[in-house]
Amino acid sequence: MDALVFADPAAQPLLKDIQTYLTTVVAPIANRIDQQRSLLSASLQALGNLGIFRLAVPKAMGGLGCDCRTLWHLSLQLAQTSGALAFLVAQHQSALGMILEHPEGNVAQTYLGDLMKGQVLIGVSFSHLRHNSVDLQAQPTSEGYLLRGTLPWLSGFQHMTMFVAAAPLPDQRILFALMPLINAQQAGGGILHLSLPLPLAAVPSTQTVQAEVVNWLVPPEDVVGISEADWMIVRDRQQLLRGSAAPMGCTRTSLQILAESADAKDLYHHFRDRWQRLYDQIQGELENINPPYHAQLRAAAIHLAVQAAQAALLTTGGSALMLSHTVQRLYREAMLYTVSGLNAPVRHALMEDLLLEKGSH
Numbered sequence: 220m221d222a223l224v225f226a227d228p229a230a231q232p233l234l235k236d237i238q239t240y241l242t243t244v245v246a247p248i249a250n251r252i253d254q255q256r257s258l259l260s261a262s263l264q265a266l267g268n269l270g271i272f273r274l275a276v277p278k279a280m281g282g283l284g285c286d287c288r289t290l291w292h293l294s295l296q297l298a299q300t301s302g303a304l305a306f307l308v309a310q311h312q313s314a315l316g317m318i319l320e321h322p323e324g325n326v327a328q329t330y331l332g333d334l335m336k337g338q339v340l341i342g343v344s345f346s347h348l349r350h351n352s353v354d355l356q357a358q359p360t361s362e363g364y365l366l367r368g369t370l371p372w373l374s375g376f377q378h379m380t381m382f383v384a385a386a387p388l389p390d391q392r393i394l395f396a397l398m399p400l401i402n403a404q405q406a407g408g409g410i411l412h413l414s415l416p417l418p419l420a421a422v423p424s425t426q427t428v429q430a431e432v433v434n435w436l437v438p439p440e441d442v443v444g445i446s447e448a449d450w451m452i453v454r455d456r457q458q459l460l461r462g463s464a465a466p467m468g469c470t471r472t473s474l475q476i477l478a479e480s481a482d483a484k485d486l487y488h489h490f491r492d493r494w495q496r497l498y499d500q501i502q503g504e505l506e507n508i509n510p511p512y513h514a515q516l517r518a519a520a521i522h523l524a525v526q527a528a529q530a531a532l533l534t535t536g537g538s539a540l541m542l543s544h545t546v547q548r549l550y551r552e553a554m555l556y557t558v559s560g561l562n563a564p565v566r567h568a569l570m571e572d573l574l575l576e577k578g579s580h
Protein backbone atom coordinates (compact mmCIF):
# COMPACT_ATOMS: atom_id res chain seq x y z
CA MET A 220 0.00 0.00 0.00
CA ASP A 221 1.24 3.48 -0.71
CA ALA A 222 0.09 7.06 -0.28
CA LEU A 223 -1.15 7.20 -3.88
CA VAL A 224 -3.89 4.65 -3.20
CA PHE A 225 -5.58 6.91 -0.67
CA ALA A 226 -4.88 10.34 -2.13
CA ASP A 227 -7.31 12.83 -3.53
CA PRO A 228 -6.94 12.94 -7.38
CA ALA A 229 -5.58 16.50 -7.12
CA ALA A 230 -2.61 15.25 -5.05
CA GLN A 231 -1.83 12.15 -7.11
CA PRO A 232 0.53 13.65 -9.74
CA LEU A 233 2.62 15.24 -6.98
CA LEU A 234 2.72 12.03 -4.93
CA LYS A 235 3.79 10.14 -8.05
CA ASP A 236 6.65 12.61 -8.62
CA ILE A 237 7.71 12.29 -4.97
CA GLN A 238 7.72 8.50 -5.18
CA THR A 239 9.73 8.53 -8.39
CA TYR A 240 12.26 10.88 -6.79
CA LEU A 241 12.50 8.72 -3.66
CA THR A 242 13.02 5.45 -5.51
CA THR A 243 15.28 6.66 -8.32
CA VAL A 244 17.38 9.37 -6.64
CA VAL A 245 17.22 9.00 -2.84
CA ALA A 246 17.14 5.22 -2.31
CA PRO A 247 20.44 4.49 -4.13
CA ILE A 248 22.34 7.05 -2.01
CA ALA A 249 20.40 6.76 1.28
CA ASN A 250 23.47 5.60 3.25
CA ARG A 251 25.46 8.60 2.04
CA ILE A 252 22.54 10.97 2.76
CA ASP A 253 22.65 9.66 6.33
CA GLN A 254 26.23 10.93 6.69
CA GLN A 255 26.62 13.91 4.33
CA ARG A 256 24.88 17.18 5.05
CA SER A 257 25.11 18.47 1.47
CA LEU A 258 23.38 15.38 0.04
CA LEU A 259 20.63 15.60 2.64
CA SER A 260 20.16 19.33 1.95
CA ALA A 261 19.88 18.74 -1.80
CA SER A 262 17.27 15.99 -1.33
CA LEU A 263 15.24 18.07 1.11
CA GLN A 264 15.31 21.03 -1.25
CA ALA A 265 14.32 18.82 -4.19
CA LEU A 266 11.28 17.48 -2.30
CA GLY A 267 10.38 21.06 -1.33
CA ASN A 268 10.64 22.15 -4.98
CA LEU A 269 8.40 19.27 -6.04
CA GLY A 270 5.77 20.60 -3.64
CA ILE A 271 5.80 18.07 -0.76
CA PHE A 272 4.96 20.77 1.80
CA ARG A 273 1.68 21.61 0.09
CA LEU A 274 0.24 18.17 0.81
CA ALA A 275 -0.75 18.69 4.46
CA VAL A 276 -1.91 22.31 4.15
CA PRO A 277 -5.74 22.74 3.97
CA LYS A 278 -7.16 23.54 0.54
CA ALA A 279 -8.62 26.80 1.86
CA MET A 280 -5.07 27.98 2.53
CA GLY A 281 -3.66 27.03 -0.85
CA GLY A 282 -2.56 23.49 -0.05
CA LEU A 283 -3.77 20.08 -1.21
CA GLY A 284 -5.51 19.15 2.07
CA CYS A 285 -4.47 15.46 2.13
CA ASP A 286 -6.12 13.31 4.78
CA CYS A 287 -4.29 11.63 7.64
CA ARG A 288 -4.20 8.23 5.86
CA THR A 289 -2.41 9.66 2.81
CA LEU A 290 0.04 11.57 5.04
CA TRP A 291 0.69 8.49 7.22
CA HIS A 292 1.62 6.48 4.12
CA LEU A 293 3.81 9.28 2.80
CA SER A 294 5.72 9.33 6.14
CA LEU A 295 6.12 5.57 5.88
CA GLN A 296 7.52 5.82 2.36
CA LEU A 297 9.94 8.59 3.32
CA ALA A 298 11.24 6.63 6.32
CA GLN A 299 11.44 3.47 4.23
CA THR A 300 13.84 5.34 1.92
CA SER A 301 15.88 7.60 4.22
CA GLY A 302 15.42 8.22 7.94
CA ALA A 303 17.42 11.46 7.87
CA LEU A 304 15.35 12.88 5.01
CA ALA A 305 12.09 11.74 6.63
CA PHE A 306 13.20 13.41 9.88
CA LEU A 307 13.89 16.82 8.35
CA VAL A 308 10.71 16.73 6.25
CA ALA A 309 8.83 16.06 9.51
CA GLN A 310 10.56 19.01 11.24
CA HIS A 311 9.49 21.44 8.52
CA GLN A 312 5.96 19.94 8.49
CA SER A 313 5.75 20.36 12.28
CA ALA A 314 6.83 23.99 12.14
CA LEU A 315 4.40 24.62 9.28
CA GLY A 316 1.63 22.95 11.30
CA MET A 317 2.32 25.26 14.25
CA ILE A 318 2.19 28.32 12.00
CA LEU A 319 -1.12 27.07 10.51
CA GLU A 320 -2.54 26.90 14.04
CA HIS A 321 -2.24 30.72 14.01
CA PRO A 322 -3.29 31.65 10.45
CA GLU A 323 -3.93 35.30 11.34
CA GLY A 324 -0.49 35.73 12.92
CA ASN A 325 2.26 37.85 11.35
CA VAL A 326 4.45 34.86 10.58
CA ALA A 327 1.67 33.00 8.73
CA GLN A 328 0.80 36.10 6.73
CA THR A 329 4.44 36.72 5.77
CA TYR A 330 5.84 33.24 5.21
CA LEU A 331 3.08 30.71 4.49
CA GLY A 332 3.46 30.82 0.68
CA ASP A 333 7.25 30.36 0.79
CA LEU A 334 7.03 27.63 3.44
CA MET A 335 4.55 25.64 1.33
CA LYS A 336 6.73 25.97 -1.77
CA GLY A 337 9.80 24.92 0.22
CA GLN A 338 11.51 28.19 -0.66
CA VAL A 339 12.06 28.83 3.04
CA LEU A 340 12.84 25.78 5.19
CA ILE A 341 12.36 25.93 8.94
CA GLY A 342 13.04 23.72 11.94
CA VAL A 343 11.37 23.50 15.30
CA SER A 344 12.31 23.21 18.94
CA PHE A 345 9.52 22.32 21.35
CA SER A 346 10.33 18.91 22.86
CA HIS A 347 11.65 20.65 26.01
CA LEU A 348 7.99 21.44 26.85
CA ARG A 349 7.67 17.80 27.96
CA HIS A 350 10.18 18.35 30.76
CA ASN A 351 8.83 19.29 34.17
CA SER A 352 11.29 22.16 34.54
CA VAL A 353 11.17 23.73 31.10
CA ASP A 354 14.51 24.97 29.81
CA LEU A 355 13.29 28.01 27.85
CA GLN A 356 11.08 30.77 29.31
CA ALA A 357 9.35 33.80 27.72
CA GLN A 358 8.69 37.13 29.44
CA PRO A 359 6.36 39.77 27.95
CA THR A 360 7.94 43.25 27.59
CA SER A 361 6.79 46.53 26.05
CA GLU A 362 8.66 45.64 22.83
CA GLY A 363 7.60 42.00 22.47
CA TYR A 364 8.81 38.95 24.40
CA LEU A 365 12.17 38.22 25.95
CA LEU A 366 13.41 34.60 25.69
CA ARG A 367 15.94 33.09 28.10
CA GLY A 368 17.20 29.57 28.59
CA THR A 369 18.42 26.59 26.60
CA LEU A 370 17.07 24.48 23.77
CA PRO A 371 18.24 20.88 24.16
CA TRP A 372 17.22 19.70 20.66
CA LEU A 373 17.17 21.59 17.36
CA SER A 374 17.69 19.75 14.06
CA GLY A 375 18.37 21.30 10.68
CA PHE A 376 21.44 23.54 11.20
CA GLN A 377 22.74 24.57 7.74
CA HIS A 378 19.65 22.98 6.14
CA MET A 379 17.11 25.49 7.35
CA THR A 380 17.25 29.25 7.79
CA MET A 381 14.88 29.67 10.74
CA PHE A 382 13.06 27.69 13.41
CA VAL A 383 9.98 27.96 15.61
CA ALA A 384 10.84 27.96 19.32
CA ALA A 385 8.21 27.15 21.95
CA ALA A 386 8.51 28.86 25.34
CA PRO A 387 6.10 29.03 28.28
CA LEU A 388 4.91 32.46 29.40
CA PRO A 389 4.51 33.35 33.10
CA ASP A 390 0.76 32.43 32.87
CA GLN A 391 1.80 28.95 31.51
CA ARG A 392 0.46 29.57 28.00
CA ILE A 393 2.94 28.75 25.23
CA LEU A 394 4.56 31.36 23.01
CA PHE A 395 5.72 30.28 19.54
CA ALA A 396 8.43 32.50 18.12
CA LEU A 397 10.35 32.55 14.85
CA MET A 398 14.13 32.66 15.33
CA PRO A 399 17.14 32.43 13.00
CA LEU A 400 18.81 29.01 12.82
CA ILE A 401 22.28 30.52 13.00
CA ASN A 402 24.50 32.11 15.67
CA ALA A 403 23.17 35.63 16.08
CA GLN A 404 23.42 38.74 18.21
CA GLN A 405 20.81 41.51 18.44
CA ALA A 406 21.56 45.24 18.65
CA GLY A 407 19.85 45.29 22.06
CA GLY A 408 22.17 42.57 23.41
CA GLY A 409 20.17 39.40 22.73
CA ILE A 410 22.30 36.37 21.89
CA LEU A 411 21.48 33.06 20.21
CA HIS A 412 24.40 30.68 20.56
CA LEU A 413 24.25 27.31 18.79
CA SER A 414 26.48 24.37 19.70
CA LEU A 415 28.45 22.49 17.08
CA PRO A 416 26.33 19.72 15.48
CA LEU A 417 26.00 16.95 18.08
CA PRO A 418 28.07 13.83 17.32
CA LEU A 419 25.00 11.60 16.93
CA ALA A 420 24.96 7.86 16.29
CA ALA A 421 21.79 8.19 14.16
CA VAL A 422 20.90 10.68 11.40
CA PRO A 423 24.07 12.78 11.95
CA SER A 424 23.56 14.65 8.66
CA THR A 425 20.45 16.32 10.13
CA GLN A 426 22.93 18.54 12.00
CA THR A 427 21.15 18.60 15.33
CA VAL A 428 22.37 21.26 17.76
CA GLN A 429 21.68 22.67 21.20
CA ALA A 430 21.09 26.38 21.70
CA GLU A 431 21.66 28.90 24.43
CA VAL A 432 19.27 31.85 24.37
CA VAL A 433 20.28 35.00 26.26
CA ASN A 434 17.72 37.82 26.50
CA TRP A 435 16.55 37.28 22.92
CA LEU A 436 13.90 39.85 22.00
CA VAL A 437 11.05 38.48 19.87
CA PRO A 438 9.46 41.49 18.14
CA PRO A 439 5.72 41.33 17.26
CA GLU A 440 6.47 40.42 13.61
CA ASP A 441 8.27 37.23 14.73
CA VAL A 442 5.45 36.00 16.98
CA VAL A 443 3.86 32.89 15.45
CA GLY A 444 1.11 32.81 18.07
CA ILE A 445 0.20 31.84 21.62
CA SER A 446 -1.46 28.56 22.58
CA GLU A 447 -3.05 27.17 25.72
CA ALA A 448 -0.90 25.71 28.51
CA ASP A 449 -1.89 22.11 27.66
CA TRP A 450 -0.79 22.44 24.00
CA MET A 451 2.00 19.84 24.32
CA ILE A 452 -0.22 17.26 26.07
CA VAL A 453 -2.98 17.62 23.46
CA ARG A 454 -0.47 17.44 20.59
CA ASP A 455 1.25 14.35 22.00
CA ARG A 456 -2.12 12.62 22.24
CA GLN A 457 -2.94 13.51 18.62
CA GLN A 458 0.44 12.38 17.30
CA LEU A 459 0.64 8.95 18.94
CA LEU A 460 -0.32 7.03 15.82
CA ARG A 461 1.30 9.40 13.34
CA GLY A 462 4.64 8.52 14.95
CA SER A 463 4.13 4.84 14.07
CA ALA A 464 4.62 5.48 10.32
CA ALA A 465 8.40 5.99 10.43
CA PRO A 466 9.25 2.79 12.38
CA MET A 467 6.84 0.86 10.12
CA GLY A 468 8.74 2.22 7.07
CA CYS A 469 12.07 1.29 8.64
CA THR A 470 10.79 -2.27 9.19
CA ARG A 471 9.73 -2.54 5.55
CA THR A 472 13.31 -1.92 4.41
CA SER A 473 14.63 -4.49 6.91
CA LEU A 474 12.07 -6.92 5.43
CA GLN A 475 13.50 -6.34 1.94
CA ILE A 476 16.92 -7.34 3.25
CA LEU A 477 15.54 -10.42 5.01
CA ALA A 478 13.71 -11.41 1.81
CA GLU A 479 17.03 -11.49 -0.07
CA SER A 480 18.66 -13.86 2.42
CA ALA A 481 18.37 -17.47 1.26
CA ASP A 482 18.62 -18.98 4.76
CA ALA A 483 16.27 -16.55 6.55
CA LYS A 484 12.93 -17.54 5.04
CA ASP A 485 11.39 -18.28 8.46
CA LEU A 486 12.58 -15.00 9.90
CA TYR A 487 11.30 -13.14 6.86
CA HIS A 488 7.83 -14.72 7.09
CA HIS A 489 7.71 -14.14 10.84
CA PHE A 490 8.47 -10.42 10.55
CA ARG A 491 6.36 -9.95 7.40
CA ASP A 492 3.32 -11.42 9.19
CA ARG A 493 3.93 -9.29 12.29
CA TRP A 494 4.29 -6.18 10.11
CA GLN A 495 1.05 -6.96 8.25
CA ARG A 496 -0.93 -7.59 11.45
CA LEU A 497 0.29 -4.36 13.04
CA TYR A 498 -0.27 -2.42 9.81
CA ASP A 499 -3.89 -3.65 9.67
CA GLN A 500 -4.41 -2.71 13.33
CA ILE A 501 -2.99 0.79 12.79
CA GLN A 502 -5.06 1.30 9.63
CA GLY A 503 -8.20 0.37 11.57
CA GLU A 504 -7.35 3.09 14.11
CA LEU A 505 -6.22 6.03 11.96
CA GLU A 506 -9.59 7.80 12.10
CA ASN A 507 -10.15 6.94 15.74
CA ILE A 508 -9.58 10.12 17.76
CA ASN A 509 -6.69 9.57 20.16
CA PRO A 510 -7.58 6.75 22.55
CA PRO A 511 -4.71 6.19 25.03
CA TYR A 512 -4.04 2.66 23.69
CA HIS A 513 -2.55 4.24 20.55
CA ALA A 514 0.62 4.51 22.68
CA GLN A 515 0.78 0.68 22.67
CA LEU A 516 0.49 0.58 18.85
CA ARG A 517 3.29 3.14 18.55
CA ALA A 518 5.44 1.11 20.97
CA ALA A 519 4.73 -2.07 19.01
CA ALA A 520 5.85 -0.33 15.78
CA ILE A 521 9.08 0.81 17.46
CA HIS A 522 9.87 -2.64 18.88
CA LEU A 523 9.14 -4.23 15.51
CA ALA A 524 11.57 -1.82 13.80
CA VAL A 525 14.31 -2.60 16.35
CA GLN A 526 13.81 -6.36 16.12
CA ALA A 527 13.49 -6.48 12.32
CA ALA A 528 16.72 -4.44 12.02
CA GLN A 529 18.37 -6.88 14.44
CA ALA A 530 17.17 -9.81 12.32
CA ALA A 531 18.56 -8.12 9.18
CA LEU A 532 21.83 -7.55 11.05
CA LEU A 533 22.02 -11.20 12.01
CA THR A 534 21.48 -12.44 8.47
CA THR A 535 23.98 -9.92 7.06
CA GLY A 536 26.81 -10.74 9.43
CA GLY A 537 29.92 -8.70 10.21
CA SER A 538 29.64 -6.40 7.20
CA ALA A 539 26.49 -4.95 8.80
CA LEU A 540 28.84 -3.14 11.19
CA MET A 541 30.23 -1.05 8.33
CA LEU A 542 28.93 2.50 8.63
CA SER A 543 28.16 2.42 4.90
CA HIS A 544 25.87 -0.65 5.16
CA THR A 545 22.09 -0.23 4.87
CA VAL A 546 21.42 -2.58 7.78
CA GLN A 547 23.68 -0.52 10.01
CA ARG A 548 21.69 2.61 9.12
CA LEU A 549 18.35 0.88 9.71
CA TYR A 550 19.47 -0.33 13.13
CA ARG A 551 20.49 3.21 14.13
CA GLU A 552 17.26 4.68 12.71
CA ALA A 553 15.22 2.19 14.76
CA MET A 554 17.13 3.51 17.78
CA LEU A 555 16.14 7.07 16.81
CA TYR A 556 12.45 6.09 16.69
CA THR A 557 12.75 4.71 20.22
CA VAL A 558 13.46 8.20 21.59
CA SER A 559 12.18 10.79 19.09
CA GLY A 560 8.88 12.38 20.06
CA LEU A 561 9.12 10.39 23.27
CA ASN A 562 6.44 11.27 25.79
CA ALA A 563 5.35 9.65 29.04
CA PRO A 564 2.64 7.30 27.58
CA VAL A 565 4.93 6.01 24.80
CA ARG A 566 7.83 5.60 27.25
CA HIS A 567 5.53 3.64 29.57
CA ALA A 568 4.22 1.44 26.73
CA LEU A 569 7.78 0.70 25.53
CA MET A 570 8.85 -0.27 29.03
CA GLU A 571 5.79 -2.49 29.51
CA ASP A 572 6.65 -4.34 26.29
CA LEU A 573 10.20 -4.92 27.48
CA LEU A 574 9.01 -6.21 30.84
CA LEU A 575 6.48 -8.55 29.20
CA GLU A 576 9.16 -9.94 26.87
CA LYS A 577 11.46 -10.51 29.83
CA GLY A 578 8.71 -12.32 31.70
CA SER A 579 8.03 -14.68 28.80
CA HIS A 580 11.48 -16.35 29.01
Ligand SMILES: Cc1cc2nc3c(=O)[nH]c(=O)nc-3n(C[C@H](O)[C@H](O)[C@H](O)COP(=O)(O)OP(=O)(O)OC[C@H]3O[C@@H](n4cnc5c(N)ncnc54)[C@H](O)[C@@H]3O)c2cc1C
Nearest residue numbers: 343344345346349372373374427558559560561562563566
Ligand atom coordinates in the same frame (compact mmCIF):
# COMPACT_ATOMS: atom_id res chain seq x y z
C1 LIG B 1 18.57 13.11 16.75
C2 LIG B 1 17.50 13.84 17.46
C3 LIG B 1 17.00 15.02 16.90
C4 LIG B 1 16.00 15.73 17.56
N1 LIG B 1 15.56 16.89 16.99
C5 LIG B 1 14.59 17.60 17.61
C6 LIG B 1 14.14 18.84 17.07
O1 LIG B 1 14.59 19.30 16.02
N2 LIG B 1 13.18 19.52 17.74
C7 LIG B 1 12.66 19.08 18.91
O2 LIG B 1 11.79 19.73 19.46
N3 LIG B 1 13.07 17.90 19.46
C8 LIG B 1 14.01 17.16 18.84
N4 LIG B 1 14.45 15.98 19.41
C9 LIG B 1 13.91 15.54 20.72
C10 LIG B 1 13.04 14.29 20.62
O3 LIG B 1 11.86 14.51 19.89
C11 LIG B 1 12.67 13.78 22.04
O4 LIG B 1 12.02 14.78 22.74
C12 LIG B 1 13.88 13.40 22.83
O5 LIG B 1 14.64 12.47 22.10
C13 LIG B 1 13.44 12.74 24.17
O6 LIG B 1 14.56 12.62 24.99
P1 LIG B 1 14.87 13.64 26.17
O7 LIG B 1 16.09 13.17 26.84
O8 LIG B 1 14.85 15.03 25.66
O9 LIG B 1 13.58 13.55 27.10
P2 LIG B 1 13.38 12.71 28.43
O10 LIG B 1 13.81 13.55 29.57
O11 LIG B 1 13.95 11.36 28.31
O12 LIG B 1 11.81 12.61 28.47
C14 LIG B 1 11.03 11.94 27.47
C15 LIG B 1 9.60 11.76 28.03
O13 LIG B 1 9.61 10.81 29.06
C16 LIG B 1 9.13 11.37 30.26
N5 LIG B 1 9.97 10.88 31.38
C17 LIG B 1 11.31 11.03 31.49
N6 LIG B 1 11.72 10.45 32.62
C18 LIG B 1 10.61 9.93 33.22
C19 LIG B 1 10.38 9.20 34.40
N7 LIG B 1 11.38 8.87 35.23
N8 LIG B 1 9.13 8.81 34.69
C20 LIG B 1 8.10 9.13 33.87
N9 LIG B 1 8.25 9.82 32.73
C21 LIG B 1 9.48 10.22 32.41
C22 LIG B 1 9.26 12.87 30.12
O14 LIG B 1 8.31 13.55 30.90
C23 LIG B 1 9.00 13.03 28.65
O15 LIG B 1 7.62 13.07 28.40
C24 LIG B 1 15.48 15.26 18.79
C25 LIG B 1 15.98 14.08 19.34
C26 LIG B 1 16.97 13.38 18.70
C27 LIG B 1 17.50 12.14 19.33
